[in-house]
Amino acid sequence: MDPLAGKYLRPEKWPGTACPGCGLRLLHREVLTAIDALGLGPSDLVWGTAIGCTGRQTYATWRGDTFAGTHGRVYALATGLRLALPREKRILLTVGDGDAFTIGLPHLLAAARRNVDLTVVVGDNLGYQSTGGQYGVTTPAGSRTDSSPYGTWEPGWSDGGLDVLGIVREAGASFLARHTVLQRDAVVESVKAALGTRGFSLVQVVYGCHVHYGAQALGDGTVGAIQGWIRARTVPLEPGPAPEVAPAGFRTGVFHDARGARPEFTERLRDHVAAVRARAGRTS
Numbered sequence: 001m002d003p004l005a006g007k008y009l010r011p012e013k014w015p016g017t018a019c020p021g022c023g024l025r026l027l028h029r030e031v032l033t034a035i036d037a038l039g040l041g042p043s044d045l046v047w048g049t050a051i052g053c054t055g056r057q058t059y060a061t062w063r064g065d066t067f068a069g070t071h072g073r074v075y076a077l078a079t080g081l082r083l084a085l086p087r088e089k090r091i092l093l094t095v096g097d098g099d100a101f102t103i104g105l106p107h108l109l110a111a112a113r114r115n116v117d118l119t120v121v122v123g124d125n126l127g128y129q130s131t132g133g134q135y136g137v138t139t140p141a142g143s144r145t146d147s148s149p150y151g152t153w154e155p156g157w158s159d160g161g162l163d164v165l166g167i168v169r170e171a172g173a174s175f176l177a178r179h180t181v182l183q184r185d186a187v188v189e190s191v192k193a194a195l196g197t198r199g200f201s202l203v204q205v206v207y208g209c210h211v212h213y214g215a216q217a218l219g220d221g222t223v224g225a226i227q228g229w230i231r232a233r234t235v236p237l238e239p240g241p242a243p244e245v246a247p248a249g250f251r252t253g254v255f256h257d258a259r260g261a262r263p264e265f266t267e268r269l270r271d272h273v274a275a276v277r278a279r280a281g282r283t284s
């Protein structure tokens with residue numbers, strides 16, 4: 001068994017449910033590498049999951065405490081846990097692009113607005129892949145998919161100057177980054193930074209789906225084809241505001257770093273409760 005998986009995961013859950021060769025397994029391992037580099041043990045972190053390929057691969061794999069949420073709602077559960085758990089306990093959520101940026105987006109934005117101390121790792125397979133490869137909001141423009149046989153026509157959040165991470169930034173997030181799964185060291189560093197953030201943090205990791213997206217959009221369902229295509233489309237994020245017309249491709253790097261700039265949700269609530277009690281003349 002992979003030594004990191006052996007250290008942190010339930011033995012019967014590795015290598016997991018992802019298709020052979022899927023980048024999702026690389027992502028799973030990169031997250032473990034970051035956890036290990038921080039010196040965390042299974043009791044230091046609670047791991048939540050959601051739906052789809054990313055949810056299924058990571059569901060109940062962690063040796064420590066785990067939980068699962070319904071589609072798009074895992075942030076609300078995690079917010080409740082954040083209030084209940086000791087401050088030093090980390091909460092990590094591994095979700096897909098649908099859980100993060102479509103059905104889950106209002107809930108995710110609420111967590112960012114409140115600056116809840118959570119780390120969200122978004123495994124972005126470029127659409128709804130566990131149901132056969134329908135397009136979603138991170139599917140590149142013009143892609144031929146199961147639900148767009150003539151190519152996607154409506155704007156997504158990765159092309160034409162739009163970037164969903166800009167919305168999350170404006171909602172109040174403390175730390176945001178985007179990488180591809182092939183940028184292993186960068187993913188590990190960003191997940192480490194995110195887990196060390198006292199506030200809302202998110203790392204989007206593009207891994208693509210060779211089985212559906214590769215076969216349908218690229219005409220080649222091999223692992224080598226999707227990896228070569230991802231490498232060719234990877235461009236570094238330029239510092240400063242997002243360009244009016246963003247370059248096509250995966251803009252990777254640290255998108256936003258405002259760690260420490262806003263009070264964290266539970267601290268703000270506890271301060272508020274203490275102030276209300278003080279006004280009422282109560283000490284406990």
Ligand code: SF4
Pocket residue numbers: 017018019022023024053125129130208209210211212
């Ligand atoms: S369907 Fe695609 S994204 Fe999902 S596990 Fe298989 S290869 Fe990976």
Ligand SMILES: [Mg+2]
Pocket residue numbers: 052096097098124125126127128129136
């Ligand atoms: Mg998806």
